[in-house]
Amino acid sequence: MRFASHTEKNITHYKKAPFLGVWDFVLLLALIFAATVALKYYIEPETGSVCTVYVDGEKVIETDLLTDSVTAIPGTHAVLTIKDGAAAITENDCPNKICMKTGFVGRAGGTIVCAPNKIVVKISGGGYFVTGVHK
Numbered sequence: 001m002r003f004a005s006h007t008e009k010n011i012t013h014y015k016k017a018p019f020l021g022v023w024d025f026v027l028l029l030a031l032i033f034a035a036t037v038a039l040k041y042y043i044e045p046e047t048g049s050v051c052t053v054y055v056d057g058e059k060v061i062e063t064d065l066l067t068d069s070v071t072a073i074p075g076t077h078a079v080l081t082i083k084d085g086a087a088a089i090t091e092n093d094c095p096n097k098i099c100m101k102t103g104f105v106g107r108a109g110g111t112i113v114c115a116p117n118k119i120v121v122k123i124s125g126g127g128y129f130v131t132g133v134h135k
């Protein structure tokens with residue numbers, strides 16, 4: 001009889017416990033944080049893998065970012081350099097050199113624009129090593 005009443009007491013205590021304790025709340029926050037980070041990583045690829053160069057709206061170069069290279073951009077005096085998974089215009093004859101000042105761009109969605117010479121360098125994911133999403 002004593003044992004039974006003891007058990008009953010414990011059950012009552014358990015039922016009175018709040019549904020969310022402090023640590024449950026902390027765990028919940030941690031889960032939300034982890035999910036947010038995972039989602040962000042899933043939607044925004046860390047690095048791009050394809051570099052496309054347009055001159056006056058025409059595609060002149062399409063290359064991957066995995067191989068280091070130095071290429072003269074056709075029809076211009078600009079030079080495209082690919083190094084360590086990022087692309088940059090390293091030489092150009094435009095007056096303000098804004099394109100060169102942009103430096104290396106390696107993130108998918110990144111662009112380098114040279115307005116005077118109508119050069120656009122675009123970095124895209126391409127689905128090569130984009131985590132989660134394969135386009």
Ligand SMILES: [Zn+2]
Nearest residue numbers: 094098099114
């Ligand atoms: Zn420029």
